[in-house]
Amino acid sequence: MKILIVEDEAKTGDYLKQGLSEAGFTADLVRNGVDGMHEGLSGQHDLLILDVNLPGLDGWQILKALRAAGRELPVLFLTARDQVEDRVKGLELGADDYLVKPFAFSELLARVRTLLRRGRVREAETLAVADLQLDVLKRRTTRAGKRIDLTAKEFALLELFLRRPGEVLSRSFIASQVWDMNFDSDTNVVEVAIRRLRAKVDDDFTPKLIHTLRGMGYVLEIR
């Protein structure tokens, strides 16, 4: 998967590129609007990460030009200003998602993956990692053959992990996906929820599947 990053702020651009490369993507970085438009029109990328404030051409102009040229690649735009009009404008111009700076990198990664996955994979009806199995339709969870009773939210949480194995999920991403809570609050709700989920699916079993990455979030994987 090839991602084009258009970002003029040097450090942000470099770390975005490094982070995405280390997450397994091929990332190209350009630092101004004109190059961004040129590269974007070349048609060799699967996703565009676009800063709104750019020297030369701004993000809106690039987005407009791309859509006018019939390029349908998903576009995630980054903005430093959290203005409702900005959001609305971006989405109206054909952007697929947006993030307000400063954002957590894990959040960006999660959104990028969502955008790349969109419309491609039919959602599986049974999910499994190691000996943990989830039947999405029947709402049944088993581990090592044993039935585990989960509340609706616990089930949704576990499903989120199983659909994104190996991905670091930030607390705010989890809160927004499972509870539809879309503002950052300084509480440990997600921590408590994960602890309870672990008590049911991890504590009495090996290997442990849900891991904490301090300061980043949580990941489900076999270590």
Place this chain on the structure above:
Amino acid sequence: MSAWRHSITLRLALAFALLATLVFAALGTYLSRSADAHMAELDAHELLGKLALARHVGMHESSPGTLSARLSDALIGEHGVTVAVDGENGPIFRWPANQATGELAATTAKTGETPLRLTIDGHDFRVVAGALETGWGETARIVVARDIRHHTDFLDQMQRDFWLAVLAAALLTVVLGVLIARRGMDPVRDIAHTAGRISAGKLAERIPEQDVPPELAELVSAFNAMLARLEESFERLSDFSADLAHELRTPIHTLRMQTEVSLARPRGVDEYRDLMASNLEEYERLSRMIADMLFLAKAERGLVVPPREPVRLLELCRQLVDYYGILAESQQLELDGNELIVRGDRLMLQRALGNLLINAIQHTPATGRIGLSVCRQEGAAVVKVRNSGPQIPAAALRTLFDRFVRADQSGEGSGLGLAIARSIVLAHGGSIAASSTGEVTEFIITLPLTDGQADTCLAVPPGFGGQPHQDKGDST
């Protein structure tokens, strides 16, 4: 022109002058009329007297010659009196014997015994006329006139003098009026002086209210009240800047210390990872604080304008209870009420109510209870968030919604949650109030509703044994 529009002094002075002129003019007109009438009466008296005299003389004279002689005798020494007697065959007597007298006699054919005013050859006369029975049996016609130039001259002079006096009085009134008005405006100037002295550093200054005339008392007290409000907001702003610096300094200090200490000597990978994770947590807190501050700054400048989309309040509360309920592990968390739809921004309202719920959960003892209810009261949607717990003192209630105020001094949280909740509610055209009794602390959010349904709020909330709490907190 602009001086006329703007100067109260000038306007007052001119108004005084106009008034004085009008009053004097009316008085003058009245006096001159009455002098005129008095003169006319005197003249009439004299003329009728002369007429009676001539008739008396005429009755006893037996020829025109003796009549003329007697009349001449009687009129000796009279100035300004004209007498003409005409018989059937022409003039009998003329006094004075000149052409003007003849003209006068000729022009007064229709005059009777009521005095008339006539002008002949530029002279003003008052005239009476009538029949004169002579001793020789002829009925003559007599005309008696008086030259009234003395009187008209006098009246003219009087009027000229009077108008001069009026003009002088008007000018004097303007001058005095300016002085008086200036004097009257002194308190206003004092207010202006005081206002001019006040700067950001001297907001404590007030205009003394006891020295001010009652007409200006309202202005002065409004002005002082404005100063008081300014002083308070300014103080809050200064405090806020200091608080902000302090709030930002603390996490930055932590970051700096731990980074410096860690870099002081080589360490293992795990230690570095720990350090960076810990830094990340601080950065996150800083980002959140800055985002919150920006939100509040925008809200205070009226830049937060929520879109007007339908938001289901009860559903929103249920969702919040679902989420934050996870934190209320040992406490009892209840939700009741009926669905109400308000217009606004769902995310913002979620945040406002969420902040109140977090606050309630954090301040409820382990075995306490937290209640959330949605109902309708007086055409508005009311969301109540109440929790059992220690009473918040009245003084703390007043500043509860200010930034960086933490009721318990624990230092937990950003201290911005309630301020943000209030900003959001205000931006939605609603109000927020807090009250606290010995057992229950309650936050009441009111949001405008547009439909016209019946109230559903209960006087005593179910499940909360305490008495109804009516003491409203700071709702500004």
